[in-house]
Amino acid sequence: MARLTIRNICKSFGSGFAVNDVSLDVENGELVCLLGPSGSGKSTLLRMIGGFERPSAGEILIDGRDITHLPPERRPTGMVFQSHALWTHWTVFDNIAFGLKLRRLPRADIREKVEQALAMVGLADYGQRMTTQLSGGQQQRVALARSLVLEPKILLLDEPFASLDQHLRERLRDEVKDIQSRLGITTLFVTHGQDEALALADRIVVMRDGVMEQVAPPDVIYRAPQTEFVAGFIGSMNFLRADVEDGVARHDDLTLPLPIADGPVILGIRPEAMSLTPSERPRAGKVHRLIDFGTHKLIDIDLTDGTRIKCMAGPDARAPRGLRVELGVSAFHAFRDGRQVYQTTSDLEATERSMSHA
């Protein structure tokens, strides 16, 4: 239906940049997640696409048409707000019908479209309720229907589930994904929850301090993070300071072959890439705690240099508190100045396989 192009967008607030030179192409029907901590500029970027903030520089195009300077009411975008922003003085029906009335559609058409939209979000009989009589999840569904009924070319979702509880969030997430792929609508989704991004997105844009850190499909983001920030933000990652000498990274508890130039390096190891063996060495790491998640166990280990690392183990693993252990590593990443400089091949192969699939 539509293709979104963002070229060198900047937004400055006072002296700093909320968004700094961001360029992105979103393909027809694609769902892209903007992911980052608060203050990373993801919401500002979304609001610039919706027309609620003016970019300081750069341009935004939808299907090749420059919309950078259009007001929100003249853009083919539909936004769903975190606070759902329903008009509480109207019924559900009137909320959804408002945009259609502005477009001067005949009454019968409006009625039909509103009822379709309500049915789509599973609220077929709720038209005559006041919005304040609905639960949080229902309100957010109405907000979604209100946007979708206008058939926007680009759907913008600004942390739509942030105010809902975990179970509801997961259910609505699935529903939104279903509706989105059924309608084939190009969608931008802002979230600070990595699980939401991993579950929904065709591609994830990780943002930090107004800059894009990495743009990639979820599996690549997880398996081949380009920066230390992305590695730490998506999933959990253990970071260890080490020194490289003659192609070997040395840490008190680890020695790993690392074919890069000599100097300090930060090793990144996923909990699932670690294994433990009991040790007699007096300065070996000590088990601090074991958390049972049913499907697996997570073991916290205190190393002698003061860092605490997490290690994933099978559901039957046992590790009494205080047990000294040696670390085994099956795959790792290495970062220098925040950038990834090395990654073990097993991960890279998996990544390349999945990339050739995509």
Added chain:
Amino acid sequence: MSAVPNRPSARTAVPPKRTVRQPFDWTGLLFALGLTLVIVVPLLVVGTWAFTEVWRYPSLIPQQFGLRFWSQTLARADVWNALFLSLRLTTVVTVLSAIICLPAAYAFARLSFPGRNLLFLSFLASHAFPKFGLLVAIAGIFLHVGLIATFWGVVLIQLVSTLMLMIWVPVSAFQAVDRRMEEAARDAGAGPLRVFWSITLPQAGPTIFAAMLMTFVNTFYETEGAWLIGAPQIRTMPVLMISFINNQLVVQYGAVLSVMLWVPSLLALIFARRAVGTGAFARGFGA
């Protein structure tokens, strides 16, 4: 499951009775009594006087009740003239005040422009100084431009006293409207004016309505300005009442008029409770 008696409604409908007694609210009673003494008693006295024909000291109750003074008061043309003049004046002032103040209040609430805070505070200025001094100064100016003793002169002077209420309360009402709601309306295709009309105004409506009602009532009872600028041609109800009280030795004329003057505020209050609910007033003052 079948063993469980299937009568959940019967069980939940009757909660176990608690025999915890609330301690009696003596402070509340004291306050209520005090308020009654200060507010209700004088009103009662005036109300009684309005229906009294003979009431001589030291009797606690009037010797003779009757409607003689009502028929006498209502028979006077100047009373009816004053009533309709007051209603006309008050309506014009309230509507003008709304037309001037509501857009200004919206600007204060949503836009930032140079001098905003100073200008905002300046609406307090009319209430920061002794009102009578201000009125005398304005009367001097009005005398030069020929506005003394005219309808529009009184409108202008009463407009000044409405400004604060009609700016400050709507500003908080507009500020309380979720900006996202307005943005969502823009997103749906409404222009700024349409958003104001369809979203912002209805959302802020109850509070703004409350402010307008208070403005109406306040203006209806406004006396100093109306008297200083309007006399002798323009005589509003309160001005007429004062002259009745000052010029007539018969108490009943003043009493009848003041009872008549209760009617608009009483109606306004009842109406306000119906249409607005008590919350809107509190919200208007930022609660």
